[in-house]
Amino acid sequence: MEMTEAILLTIFTAATPLMIAALGELVSERSGVLNLGVEGMMIMGAVAGFAIAKVTGSAYLGALAGMVAGSLFSLLFAFLTITLVANQVATGLALTILGLGLSGLIGEAYVGQPGVKMLPIIIPGLSQLPLVGKLLFSQDAIFYFSIILLVAINWFLFRSRAGLTLRSVGDNHTSAHSLGIDVIRIRYLAVMFGGACSGLAGAHLALVYVPQWVEGMTAGRGWIALALVVFASWRPWRIMLGAYLFGAVTIAQLHIQAIDIKLLSFLPSPLYYVMELIKSIPSQFLSALPYIATIIVLVIISKNRRLTLVNTPASLGKGFVPDR
Amino acid sequence: MKPASILTMNNSKPIPMLEVQAITKKFGELVANDSVSLKVSKGEIHALLGENGAGKSTLVKMLYGSLQPDGGKIIWHGNAVEIKSPSQARSTGIGMVFQHFSLFDSLSVAENIALSLGKENDIRDIGEKARQVSEDYGLPLQPDTIIGDMSVGERQRVEIVRCLLQNPELIILDEPTSVLTPQEADNLFETLERLRAEGRSILYISHRLDEVQKMCDHATILRHGKVVGECTPADETASSLANLMVGEDVGDVTRSAKGADAGEVVLELNNVSQPAATPFAMELKGINLKVRAGEVVGVAGVAGNGQSEFFDVLSGETTSDNNSGVRFNGKDCGSLGITGRRILGGAFVAEERLGHSAVPDLSLSENLVLARHGSDADKFISMGAVGVINNKAVKSTTKRICEEMDVRKSGEDPDASALSGGNLQKFIMGRELDRDPSILIVNQPTWGVDAGAAQKIRQAVIDLTRSGSAVVVISQDLDEIMEISDRIAVMSDGNLSEPENADAITREEIGLKMGGLHDG
Numbered sequence: 060m061e062m063t064e065a066i067l068l069t070i071f072t073a074a075t076p077l078m079i080a081a082l083g084e085l086v087s088e089r090s091g092v093l094n095l096g097v098e099g100m101m102i103m104g105a106v107a108g109f110a111i112a113k114v115t116g117s118a119y120l121g122a123l124a125g126m127v128a129g130s131l132f133s134l135l136f137a138f139l140t141i142t143l144v145a146n147q148v149a150t151g152l153a154l155t156i157l158g159l160g161l162s163g164l165i166g167e168a169y170v171g172q173p174g175v176k177m178l179p180i181i182i183p184g185l186s187q188l189p190l191v192g193k194l195l196f197s198q199d200a201i202f203y204f205s206i207i208l209l210v211a212i213n214w215f216l217f218r219s220r221a222g223l224t225l226r227s228v229g230d231n232h233t234s235a236h237s238l239g240i241d242v243i244r245i246r247y248l249a250v251m252f253g254g255a256c257s258g259l260a261g262a263h264l265a266l267v268y269v270p271q272w273v274e275g276m277t278a279g280r281g282w283i284a285l286a287l288v289v290f291a292s293w294r295p296w297r298i299m300l301g302a303y304l305f306g307a308v309t310i311a312q313l314h315i316q317a318i319d320i321k322l323l324s325f326l327p328s329p330l331y332y333v334m335e336l337i338k339s340i341p342s343q344f345l346s347a348l349p350y351i352a353t354i355i356v357l358v359i360i361s362k363n364r365r366l367t368l369v370n371t372p373a374s375l376g377k378g379f380v381p382d383r
Numbered sequence: 384m385k386p387a388s389i390l391t392m393n394n395s396k397p398i399p400m401l402e403v404q405a406i407t408k409k410f411g412e413l414v415a416n417d418s419v420s421l422k423v424s425k426g427e428i429h430a431l432l433g434e435n436g437a438g439k440s441t442l443v444k445m446l447y448g449s450l451q452p453d454g455g456k457i458i459w460h461g462n463a464v465e466i467k468s469p470s471q472a473r474s475t476g477i478g479m480v481f482q483h484f485s486l487f488d489s490l491s492v493a494e495n496i497a498l499s500l501g502k503e504n505d506i507r508d509i510g511e512k513a514r515q516v517s518e519d520y521g522l523p524l525q526p527d528t529i530i531g532d533m534s535v536g537e538r539q540r541v542e543i544v545r546c547l548l549q550n551p552e553l554i555i556l557d558e559p560t561s562v563l564t565p566q567e568a569d570n571l572f573e574t575l576e577r578l579r580a581e582g583r584s585i586l587y588i589s590h591r592l593d594e595v596q597k598m599c600d601h602a603t604i605l606r607h608g609k610v611v612g613e614c615t616p617a618d619e620t621a622s623s624l625a626n627l628m629v630g631e632d633v634g635d636v637t638r639s640a641k642g643a644d645a646g647e648v649v650l651e652l653n654n655v656s657q658p659a660a661t662p663f664a665m666e667l668k669g670i671n672l673k674v675r676a677g678e679v680v681g682v683a684g685v686a687g688n689g690q691s692e693f694f695d696v697l698s699g700e701t702t703s704d705n706n707s708g709v710r711f712n713g714k715d716c717g718s719l720g721i722t723g724r725r726i727l728g729g730a731f732v733a734e735e736r737l738g739h740s741a742v743p744d745l746s747l748s749e750n751l752v753l754a755r756h757g758s759d760a761d762k763f764i765s766m767g768a769v770g771v772i773n774n775k776a777v778k779s780t781t782k783r784i785c786e787e788m789d790v791r792k793s794g795e796d797p798d799a800s801a802l803s804g805g806n807l808q809k810f811i812m813g814r815e816l817d818r819d820p821s822i823l824i825v826n827q828p829t830w831g832v833d834a835g836a837a838q839k840i841r842q843a844v845i846d847l848t849r850s851g852s853a854v855v856v857i858s859q860d861l862d863e864i865m866e867i868s869d870r871i872a873v874m875s876d877g878n879l880s881e882p883e884n885a886d887a888i889t890r891e892e893i894g895l896k897m898g899g900l901h902d903g
Binding site: 365 | 448
């Protein structure tokens with residue numbers, strides 16, 4: 060029981076940054092901007108979060124700094140792709156490369172130093188519940204925030220007028236412009252929101268997941284978050300599902316490697332063989348799983364015209380130049 | 384029949400609902416609207432009539448606030464107003480139904496409507512309101528339907544309902560029937576009658592004479608950005624309207640007698656039909672055409688009647704399984720692509736010069752190779768299968784074309800996008816003419832080109848036929864068609880009329896055919 064609980068807890072911790080970064084990217088993509096710089100914005104958030112927490116001693120100020128850093132970094136992307144109408148794919152890749160390099164430079168002084176860990180907030184009463192108490196009600200603030208964020212984004216996109224306007228911009232920026240909607244302003248805001256989310260996800264890594272600074276510590280999580288948005292076919296709730304699924308896969312990788320198969324010889328033989336089979340799966344395959352799943356989802360949705368029509372932002376990745 | 388008109392007549396001192404005074408709009412050199420004035424009274428359907436490029440859309444975009452005028456005044460109920468944005472136009476009481484709908488495919492009917500309504504409307508009630516209004520006006524709609532699943536006629540209904548929910552006094556309809564089936568168009572006319580009866584005014588943009596005659600109380604006719612006439616359509620004949628629209632007063636150029644000794648048929652289209660590829664495309668309906676060596680066949684018509692689809696079928700941009708539908712020099716080529724047809728002697732100049740006829744960011748010489756690598760492989764490509772570009776030949780040919788066509792450019796070999804429209808068009812024409820093609824197909828040869836360059840291009844086309852080639856010119860500029868064609872056909876609603884000798888056909892007849900009315 061203890062063991063299961065510990066494993067589940069690590070899955071939650073692994074899934075939270077994926078979910079936050081993917082939700083931010085979802086908002087950006089719903090407005091029609093494809094920002095491939097998630098990895099870069101995350102790592103900037105991680106280094107800023109670590110540094111500010113270290114300097115001020117407050118993990119919360121660190122998390123805030125992560126959001127600000129991610130948001131400012133995304134502003135650079137927004138300026139290049141929205142104002143100067145540069146290619147979004149190329150600019151996004153450049154942002155990732157820049158972020159990885161710049162964070163290494165900034166974080167040089169912090170390598171190997173102990174960080175500030177964000178402590179869990181234990182909710183009285185509810186945290187006493189068996190299993191779920193520990194999992195859901197004894198978590199860090201960023202975890203609670205991620206759940207609020209999910210509900211809020213879902214409400215915003217599909218229930219509010221502002222969200223409708225944002226989706227309309229992502230669907231057809233020319234029509235939106237002709238209705239008098241300020242396409243540029245909305246896209247700036249959406250990209251910066253995405254940047255703030257990525258930054259917070261990065262800060263979570265440096266304040267909760269492993270409270271220290273390691274160069275390149277995002278380790279591809281930004282790319283998983285990007286894949287997640289497609290995997291979720293641009294729907295917030297599916298992002299949660301995907302984040303926990305991919306989080307579980309990441310954790311499973313570690314644990315499966317650690318299993319000593321001989322200790323399981325007490326199991327009935329069919330189960331034992333299954334375990335043996337699982338153990339024989341190369342860990343590289345498991346780390347590729349999120350991407351494989353995304354490709355499968357892409358194939359499924361591209362076969363269904365209606366699914367694509369309703370969920371895929373039609374002007375995703377296209378630059379917008381208003382006519383005179 | 385028209386109670387609203389009688390009302391305004393009884394009114395001793397009527398102030399027009401909308402008055403436009405001497406409005407002017409320039410796009411660079413082009414004067415799209417040159418001191419345009421018009422008046423629309425309450426409860427009136429006012430037609431804005433004109434050929435493509437006459438400035439109709441520019442004018443209404445200024446009324447709807449999507450463009451700002453460079454001069455002149457807009458007067459609304461007697462007060463001068465400045466309309467700075469579409470939302471301001473809507474709150475003033477001006478609504479617009481766009482020609483190419485400004486709807487969002489992935490959103491539902493209710494969501495689409497909500498986007499153009501003010502914040503005072505609760506987003507949850509809009510579906511119900513939309514259903515109510517749509518039923519009141521006989522335009523049934525399901526608020527939850529996704530736009531992407533709807534037909535073109537239904538989409539227009541959404542546009543109209545959306546416009547009506549803003550309770551506008553003036554509704555602008557930009558070529559509303561151009562995308563509708565006749566049945567759908569009839570339904571639309573009923574709705575418009577109702578709106579007029581309610582005292583709303585309608586500014587109806589069209590080039591379809593029958594519709595304008597049937598429905599409109601007044602008409603303002605625009606040509607080349609200027610008002611050339613105002614009339615009561617009911618008092619006019621279709622041909623007098625057509626005259627005003629295409630302008631008989633524009634100087635007719637006398638052509639030397641030619642085409643009498645027309646040679647063999649080199650280009651043939653046999654009953655070519657093509658379904659519409661997108662909701663905004665036009666279907667081609669059984670097109671037949673024979674073009675002889677040594678003649679220019681002009682294809683007139685208002686844009687969007689199938690000209691670009693017709694060009695694509697001729698150039699091989701659209702291929703078909705019906706190989707014998709298109710014949711070049713006696714050879715079937717309906718299934719051949721562009722290069723295949725070039726090898727058979729064809730040459731093509733598409734309408735859009737940047738991005739279609741030429742790659743903007745490639746140099747002129749590179750654009751030359753792109754177009755002619757297949758048909759002039761012996762000249763420009765060496766080493767056979769390896770395919771090495773023979774730069775020397777390419778450069779010298781580029782130079783020769785630029786000299787012959789008087790292409791003005793900065794530098795030896797600039798990017799296509801660095802040239803002005805007219806100069807690039809001259810280069811593209813030169814690129815095709817330089818091959819001495821036996822068949823030349825040109826779409827809009829002088830669109831947006833200054834008079835001097837246009838003359839040069841037209842002369843080059845005529846010279847080509849004198850050397851025994853066949854030319855098809857698709858153009859919306861009737862003056863141009865009249866000037867260079869030996870025979871003239873008219874494209875309307877996806878049909879191509881039988882070409883008639885240019886000396887035998889009048890502008891009036893062409894205008895009637897363009898308006899979808901065939902002589903009868």
